[in-house]
Amino acid sequence: MPVVTVRIAKGRPVEKKRALAKAVTEVVAENLDVPSERVILIIDESDSEDWAIGGVLHADKLPAR
Amino acid sequence: MPVVTVRIAKGRPVEKKRALAKAVTEVVAENLDVPSERVILIIDESDSEDWAIGGVLHADKLPAR
Amino acid sequence: MPVVTVRIAKGRPVEKKRALAKAVTEVVAENLDVPSERVILIIDESDSEDWAIGGVLHADKLPAR
């Protein structure tokens, strides 16, 4: 531990994920006073037809679908 | 919040997901007295070789595989 | 399956949870065409100091704290 899970919309490039993993791990390690090597981070991507806010799928909110 | 996660077997069409998201969000909003716009719903699909009941993969229970 | 997880703010009475579990299970079963006996529902409560929107703990948004 700590184990951090970040649920995001699908489709970001690996460069974004790399930067996200590095930055989140650093602030978690700093704020919890644990070595960064002990921080596990998992990125969970959701397709636009697999999540909703207010009961409306994200796929149905996108301009071109 | 609230954040609702629904884990289902993979393969349902978007129409089913759309109806599911709408219906679940409505009853959650009603029962918890929150505006539906604040309800986040995530559908997590599992492939038939990625879940088991009684230790048997769902893929091994299907008639044609 | 299906397995439904509902993350909510802590503090609702059991009557609310009972009604929530019943209503959500019914609409999940209907919309996914599964018997309601196969629907597992888990309520995860979070204390007001354990969740945040926009980086502000819910505890810090409450009027009397």
Add this chain to the structure above:
Amino acid sequence: MPVVTVRIAKGRPVEKKRALAKAVTEVVAENLDVPSERVILIIDESDSEDWAIGGVLHADKLPAR
């Protein structure tokens, strides 16, 4: 219940998953004194660009990338 989730790196063949599901379900049932038919097991696979230890994506640690 119980509901067991096993998060693993993507890419193992179905034979490995089959054996994993069987073995984990058995020890969970034994240790918790529940019938194995009541144990639900979910395997969540993560792509190598979707998890990190120490802030470094697993994809960036692999020899050939």
Add this chain to the structure above:
Amino acid sequence: MPVVTVRIAKGRPVEKKRALAKAVTEVVAENLDVPSERVILIIDESDSEDWAIGGVLHADKLPAR
């Protein structure tokens, strides 16, 4: 990784949890060919009013409540 989460009904003594953690970790390590030191296991307990099967809270199924 791997990260294993076991969701169980609340109330088991630490001896049961200790045996569960040991046994599950061993079979996960064996079946996935990873050193057991890399297996993280989390036990998530749910109160009887916080989970339901078939829309009925576990608390409402218990004999004395």
Add this chain to the structure above:
Amino acid sequence: MPVVTVRIAKGRPVEKKRALAKAVTEVVAENLDVPSERVILIIDESDSEDWAIGGVLHADKLPAR
């Protein structure tokens, strides 16, 4: 979305959680190019008898228990 879950050992004071929520939300918003108001963060605490590394409960590794 995004929805961030941080699983940590139980016992940190609210000041630590406040700083953690603020810092993690900021870096998530920056790196994913989303407004911070859309970032939901959940802190899940685990008791020392409810998590293990290498099959040994954290409670059994603590000096005074």
